[in-house]
Amino acid sequence: MLLTRLMLLLILLNIGGCFYLVPEGKGGVAERFPIPNWQQRLFERLQRCEVALSTQHLEGKVERYPALYKETEALLNESRRLYNAEYYLQAELALEPVEAILNLMQQGVHLKTVSQLSLQRQYQEVCL
Numbered sequence: 572m573l574l575t576r577l578m579l580l581l582i583l584l585n586i587g588g589c590f591y592l593v594p595e596g597k598g599g600v601a602e603r604f605p606i607p608n609w610q611q612r613l614f615e616r617l618q619r620c621e622v623a624l625s626t627q628h629l630e631g632k633v634e635r636y637p638a639l640y641k642e643t644e645a646l647l648n649e650s651r652r653l654y655n656a657e658y659y660l661q662a663e664l665a666l667e668p669v670e671a672i673l674n675l676m677q678q679g680v681h682l683k684t685v686s687q688l689s690l691q692r693q694y695q696e697v698c699l
Contacts, residue, residue, distance in 0.1 A: 613663055617654060620647055620666065623673045632676070643672050 606614075624640075624647060627633065633640045646669045653662035 610659060613654065613659060613666070616666060616670065617647075617651055617662075620650075620669050620673055623677065624669075627673070627676060639672075643669055 624643060627640065646665055650662045650665035650669065653659075653665055
């Protein structure tokens with residue numbers, strides 16, 4: 572009887588300590604850990620690109636260059652999904668061409684040039 576109670580107590584103590592093994596940002600005690608600065612900056616970059624793309628939609632440029640916008644949206648969506656899956660480096664690699672395309676669009680660079688730059692990105696590979 573005493574041995575059973577002692578084993579039960581040891582098991583409960585071990586289980587009670589397991590919540591410290593939760594990865595950062597994954598609930599429980601892990602919520603105490605701050606989000607790293609580089610990860611926060613990546614999240615902010617994603618949001619800025621989403622806002623910039625929405626602005627381009629509102630300005631009506633989508634109708635003039637639908638393929639370019641569809642590809643840019645796909646790259647942004649890919650980056651968002653990689654970020655949510657915690658593949659941060661791959662998310663950043665997918666986001667870089669989106670940022671470049673949106674910056675060129677905002678600067679008023681001829682969209683045919685931007686489209687050609689965008690097509691060059693299709694043949695790059697990222698190993699996961």
